[in-house]
Amino acid sequence: MRLAELSRRSGVSTATIKYYLREGLLPPGRQVNPTTAEYDEGHLRRLRLVRAMIQVGGIPVATVREVLRNVDDYALGRTIRLGAALWALPQVPEPDENDAFVRAAHREVDELLDRLGWSNAKLLTTISPSYRSLVVAVAAFRRLGYEWGFELLASYGRLMHEVAKLDLDFVETHPSEAEKAETAVLGSVLTEPMLQALRRLAQEEESGRRYGFE
Amino acid sequence: MRLAELSRRSGVSTATIKYYLREGLLPPGRQVNPTTAEYDEGHLRRLRLVRAMIQVGGIPVATVREVLRNVDDYALGRTIRLGAALWALPQVPEPDENDAFVRAAHREVDELLDRLGWSNAKLLTTISPSYRSLVVAVAAFRRLGYEWGFELLASYGRLMHEVAKLDLDFVETHPSEAEKAETAVLGSVLTEPMLQALRRLAQEEESGRRYGFE
Incomplete structure (x- = not known):
């Protein structure tokens, strides 16, 4: 999906999505041409998670980044990875x-x-x-x-x-x-x-x- | 007990106790002469409660006062009084x-x-x-x-x-x-x-x- 659809399906504005991309809270989309990127269901899920942490949990951006680094670290076993994320x-x-x-x-x-x-x-x-x-x-x-x-x-x-x-x-x-x-x-x-x-x-x-x- | 003993037994400084008295978070002691008041176990208990709310719970003084007003309102039935306090x-x-x-x-x-x-x-x-x-x-x-x-x-x-x-x-x-x-x-x-x-x-x-x- 394109940025506009990601925004519509997540309820997050395109400006906020671009901010999350710049801050590294959302991985970059797949570049299909110099001005357009494609996003997938993984992006949508990650966007919901970031929004829950920031808007509902009131968690600072730097902390969100650290939580996500642990979530994404497949080198850790599951117990430690879940624990480390929390x-x-x-x-x-x-x-x-x-x-x-x-x-x-x-x-x-x-x-x-x-x-x-x-x-x-x-x-x-x-x-x-x-x-x-x-x-x-x-x-x-x-x-x-x-x-x-x-x-x-x-x-x-x-x-x-x-x-x-x-x-x-x-x-x-x-x-x-x-x-x-x-x-x-x-x-x-x-x-x-x-x-x-x-x-x-x-x-x-x-x-x-x-x-x-x- | 006198103010000094109330302070010692509660671990709350006399300055803080005087502040709580002024703010109406602690009922006045029984005046035994113009410069001395006596406090009882009820004061000690109330002092612990106030300290727990302010220091552990981070609850503002005005809110503590309102909680205590409900705690002390015996006109309410128990369910409503406990509820109202919370x-x-x-x-x-x-x-x-x-x-x-x-x-x-x-x-x-x-x-x-x-x-x-x-x-x-x-x-x-x-x-x-x-x-x-x-x-x-x-x-x-x-x-x-x-x-x-x-x-x-x-x-x-x-x-x-x-x-x-x-x-x-x-x-x-x-x-x-x-x-x-x-x-x-x-x-x-x-x-x-x-x-x-x-x-x-x-x-x-x-x-x-x-x-x-x-």
């Missing part, structure tokens, strides 16, 4: 290892991974930003003196594992490795606000069941 | 009802609530920001042309209902109505980043199980 997304600040609450949270999270039997996740603790995010979150509520119990965290962990199985089942419905990696990134950007809204709605539902509305 | 937290922008994707998302979310049997949540759709957030999230991925299926959304919804039951069970372990309302707010501010980190870690675990690390 790991390039904006993350929480690094935990301060001199802080006693942070060190205690490291021990608590390590114990949690053992309790949950997440031995694969445990192999990644030195490189995974998700692990560091969890340490920061646990340290934050311990510092405030809140006693969310260890068993409660483990129960949340088990439910999130069920969520992750749904996530990966959905990723696997896509035929190509490119679409699998793209869907993993989109899943994070687009479904996190959805899960948060579902949780709050479910709280309202459950609250109404337990206490009524009077 | 509803004062920062929310997504209003959906644009002139947008065809938004209107379709309304229908899809209403159908989802029917499928999940969330009849209580359905009673609140005209006033609940959680409902509007879900409409915005669903409209965002439909607009991008993604086919997360209806059954997949329903499965996510059922898992989030299990999460909400854990949330409310934990709220109920607190004896007073004041602590219940405070815990509901904290649960949202502090546990949302934790659940997000657990989900990403679970994805890494599940990815490692399915595909290994080569």
Whole structure:
């Protein structure tokens, strides 16, 4: 398809598409003559992904470029490639290892991974930003003196594992490795606000069941 | 306890406590003489809540004040009071009802609530920001042309209902109505980043199980 059709089918203006091409967020089309390039379904898919990250996720252009570099790096195995693509997304600040609450949270999270039997996740603790995010979150509520119990965290962990199985089942419905990696990134950007809204709605539902509305 | 002890036990500086008192985020202490006030465990708890919202949640002071007004409004029934406290937290922008994707998302979310049997949540759709957030999230991925299926959304919804039951069970372990309302707010501010980190870690675990690390 030509640029005009790519624009029509994606709902992205030709000016924005040209900007994404210049910024290297979209690979160049196949040049059919000096003034015309042809684009394919891969371009359309990539354009949607870029738009989701920038417009819905509010992710900076430089970060989008890094995420895409990982998505496209077929030299990586699938686990690492999907992980690396997500790991390039904006993350929480690094935990301060001199802080006693942070060190205690490291021990608590390590114990949690053992309790949950997440031995694969445990192999990644030195490189995974998700692990560091969890340490920061646990340290934050311990510092405030809140006693969310260890068993409660483990129960949340088990439910999130069920969520992750749904996530990966959905990723696997896509035929190509490119679409699998793209869907993993989109899943994070687009479904996190959805899960948060579902949780709050479910709280309202459950609250109404337990206490009524009077 | 005196101001100095409140500061020591909460880890919040006396200057910051005085600022919160001036801004009405903390109720005044009991004046024992013209220059000295006494504070109690309720002040300590409220101080932690304010700090969690401002420092961990990044919530503006004016919003914190509104959340607390709802937490303290005993004229409201429990469901509405807990809901109202959370509803004062920062929310997504209003959906644009002139947008065809938004209107379709309304229908899809209403159908989802029917499928999940969330009849209580359905009673609140005209006033609940959680409902509007879900409409915005669903409209965002439909607009991008993604086919997360209806059954997949329903499965996510059922898992989030299990999460909400854990949330409310934990709220109920607190004896007073004041602590219940405070815990509901904290649960949202502090546990949302934790659940997000657990989900990403679970994805890494599940990815490692399915595909290994080569």
